[in-house]
Amino acid sequence: MKDKARGTATLILRDQTFTVPAGITVREAIRHAGLVPESVLPTREGELIPEDERLQDGDVIRLVAVISGGWA
Amino acid sequence: MKRCRKCGERAVIYMRQHRLALCKEHYLEWFVEQTARTIRKYRMFTKHDRVLVAVSGGKDSLALWDVLWRLGYQADGLYIGLGIDGGIAYSDRSQEVVEAFAQERGLHLIVEDVPTLYGESIPEMARRTHRGRGKPCSVCGLVKRHIMNRVARDHGYTVLATGHNLDDEAAVLFANVMTWQVGYLARQDPVLPARDGLVKKVKPFFRFYERETAAYALLRGIAYIYDECPFAQGAKSIYFKEVLNRLEEERPGTKLQFFLGFLKAKKQGAFAAIQEQAEGELHACEVCGQPTTAPGRCAFCRLVTPLTSPTPTPSP
Numbered sequence A: 001m002k003d004k005a006r007g008t009a010t011l012i013l014r015d016q017t018f019t020v021p022a023g024i025t026v027r028e029a030i031r032h033a034g035l036v037p038e039s040v041l042p043t044r045e046g047e048l049i050p051e052d053e054r055l056q057d058g059d060v061i062r063l064v065a066v067i068s069g070g071w072a
Numbered sequence B: 001m002k003r004c005r006k007c008g009e010r011a012v013i014y015m016r017q018h019r020l021a022l023c024k025e026h027y028l029e030w031f032v033e034q035t036a037r038t039i040r041k042y043r044m045f046t047k048h049d050r051v052l053v054a055v056s057g058g059k060d061s062l063a064l065w066d067v068l069w070r071l072g073y074q075a076d077g078l079y080i081g082l083g084i085d086g087g088i089a090y091s092d093r094s095q096e097v098v099e100a101f102a103q104e105r106g107l108h109l110i111v112e113d114v115p116t117l118y119g120e121s122i123p124e125m126a127r128r129t130h131r132g133r134g135k136p137c138s139v140c141g142l143v144k145r146h147i148m149n150r151v152a153r154d155h156g157y158t159v160l161a162t163g164h165n166l167d168d169e170a171a172v173l174f175a176n177v178m179t180w181q182v183g184y185l186a187r188q189d190p191v192l193p194a195r196d197g198l199v200k201k202v203k204p205f206f207r208f209y210e211r212e213t214a215a216y217a218l219l220r221g222i223a224y225i226y227d228e229c230p231f232a233q234g235a236k237s238i239y240f241k242e243v244l245n246r247l248e249e250e251r252p253g254t255k256l257q258f259f260l261g262f263l264k265a266k267k268q269g270a271f272a273a274i275q276e277q278a279e280g281e282l283h284a285c286e287v288c289g290q291p292t293t294a295p296g297r298c299a300f301c302r303l304v305t306p307l308t309s310p311t312p313t314p315s316p
Ligand SMILES: [Zn+2]
Pocket: B004, B005, B006, B007, B008, B009, B022, B023, B024, B025, B026
């Protein structure tokens, strides 16, 4: 990362909230929160966003859990 | 920033195991095309088949029904009401979602409600029979399989399709390998041909990662039930999926190789001896007429106390 952006962004997964530093990519942020990127889809205002996007100060990213259970 | 392989616009999804980035429009197109390819490659069904899609209200089954409809297959839906509330009116809400989906697209939906037909919900059946250590999942699986086959036979469907994705299949395989349930290994297959009164069963999404079916539902704007079945929480299947996703994270393609490698080994006869045993003769249940491994009543008829006297289905 060249320019270290200031501030933080928020990740929301179901009823959990994670605060992550701005300036890192969505993918890095998911890992930073201790989550596995393969298990979630990042969205902003209901739209799917690319994992290589860099987070801005104040960003709110909702993670859609992709794993569903049961042996169906 | 990754760009769409087809048009060069900014990609919304990158599939590491395929090294493929796509924009929204081309992802939706790719997903539908891939499904069509899988259906053809594994000879699942053709446009002449009448396909019955088992829909739960979740992302996978609704995405499957949507794709089959777009591809022009004759695909009707089957919703099975399980009578599960779990404090979130799980079954009622699932049914509403499925009915709205069918109505919007003008699709034909068959609804079978377990409590209405058999006088008990799935959790009640599980409690009465003390099956499954407080979890009704095994009773639920048994009842669903029975009803799906009965409806398919009664209404003349030639194929039953379910929305299982690669993560579902890899997790089942992983669990069965961990405990060496070799009998289950022989039976696990994305295509189970029809035999002795069992309708052909297929899983057209078995090559898609769960992430991909979720992305399709999201990008297509399909309204689905996001909440888990209340009984799935803490399920072993979820645990195994998470373990596999951690492996996938370090080595993209791991899940896919694991499952496709299994299918290849099976095709080469690695499980031939067990398969022969598993394919022993089936008998018609003396109550409902559906196929069962042992003579007498089938597992379903031993479980339920039907309100209505069942009419045996004639063998085809
Ligand atoms: Zn594109």
